[in-house]
Amino acid sequence: MNIPVGYTFAATAASFKKPGKLDLGAIVSSTPAVAAGVFTTNKFKAAPVLQCQEMLADGRKMSGFLINSGQANACTGDEGRANCRETLNLAAKALNVPADELLPASTGVIGAQFDMAKWEKAMPALGENLGVATPEDTAHSIMTTDTVHKLCDVSFELKGGEVRLLGMCKGAGMISPNMATMLSFIVCDADISAEAWQAMLVDCVNLSINRVTVDGDMSTNDCVMALANGASGVSIESEEDYILLRKHLLNVLEDLAYKIVMDAEGGTKVAFIQVSGAKTDEDAELVARAVGNSPLVKTALFGSDPNWGRIICAAGYSGADFKANNLVLKIGGILVFHNGTPEPGDMDDLLGPIMSERDIVIHIDIGGGPGSSMLLASDLTKEYVSINADYRS
Structure with missing residues (x-):
């Protein structure tokens, strides 16, 4: 050392x-x-x-x-x-x-x-x-x-x-x-x-x-x-x-x-949430934190569930200034959503192997601006609830 x-x-x-x-x-x-x-x-x-x-x-x-x-x-x-x-x-x-x-x-x-x-x-x-x-x-x-x-x-x-x-x-x-x-x-x-x-x-x-x-x-x-x-x-x-x-x-x-x-309490996944194309870095961070702190996104990560709609939803309520039709979502490099609609194909089948990995890259582009941000987020598990329910006992 x-x-x-x-x-x-x-x-x-x-x-x-x-x-x-x-x-x-x-x-x-x-x-x-x-x-x-x-x-x-x-x-x-x-x-x-x-x-x-x-x-x-x-x-x-x-x-x-x-x-x-x-x-x-x-x-x-x-x-x-x-x-x-x-x-x-x-x-x-x-x-x-x-x-x-x-x-x-x-x-x-x-x-x-x-x-x-x-x-x-x-x-x-x-x-x-x-x-x-x-x-x-x-x-x-x-x-x-x-x-x-x-x-x-x-x-x-x-x-x-x-x-x-x-x-x-x-x-x-x-x-x-x-x-x-x-x-x-x-x-x-x-x-x-x-x-x-x-x-x-x-x-x-x-x-x-x-x-x-x-x-x-x-x-x-x-x-x-x-x-x-x-x-x-x-x-x-x-x-x-x-x-x-x-x-x-x-x-x-x-x-x-x-x-x-x-090593998050009960954690099994690490999501690398990358946001680009924002008008400002602050807007990009709003999106990244909304996605990373969403209980629905985090539980989907825990379940290896490619429920990408939860990511879109969190970005939409983040408070960041962007147009919905500009958002492009990729998970593990696979195009999932753009122009306001999902990409054709069996996303469950395509994303299944990616969602089972420990590290998962989620990339969200929300326009043509210079703003960007990155956030590491854990999943939310049953073990997390147990640890914190029993923390003092």
Whole structure:
């Protein structure tokens, strides 16, 4: 695995979830790093989201992440904010990092206050584990209903030498982004300015993680945060280096985005919804999200049912500005609908093999405009209902 220079990992079982299961993790940089973040726009932002936004506002460098699963620390008021700050104080002593240089993130059930006794008890083990744990261990510690941990790493050459990127995330349900989704952490060993790193992260998130949906629900805890510590000694100064770093950051985030949809709660399909020919990108996105969030489209995907009329219907109520007769629909490259009518032929027979695949490409063209968008969407299954009906029990 390509682990960026200067980062160590930790993970331990704090009994926030089931006893003995990893649920508390940390990533620490050997030197303070340039930090960037993108966060949920939900009005009910969790305590760690508010804490991170406050800490990142002044542009100072950060030394790591403190992450827990099992409790979201959302909708917990002033007590939740105080508990969040106290966890940073506890972790600072265990990890030998200043408390105001640790960025917190939490995931789990909304509304419950932290059991601070469990936090205090877990800290010595977390500190002892720092540098012993692997990135896989830390990725496991942030899982909730995820069935697999999600990691992506890459190494590439710039003018000044080798640079490494590593990303991890968790997410399987309550996924429909607006500025970010789920929890995702990126570490890089390049030397880059804070302004350029933040701009690059926002740009790449909007082209990747912001283009997935599982169930249409945006979490209170959504965040994507990134550190760049410069430990490789490679500075991002030229436009060429910036473009290459951006390319690889986008590739990492696209890989993580796909893994989220592939691991959607109960999910069996990933739909690649491509929209083109719109008057604006915004109109294209309206169509893509209407189709990707439609329960009828999603259940048809689950049933491998080539019920293309549900796709047309969703596009029609999306609110996008287009003429019905201009819409052209292709599924798996097969022309299904154009000029206001279905294409002749046995579509059930033609589309049957395509609908049985894991990955299904749905292309919708709505005119001759320059606007386009892409969205990854999961199906909606009986297992999704069971998981979320029983989530707290």
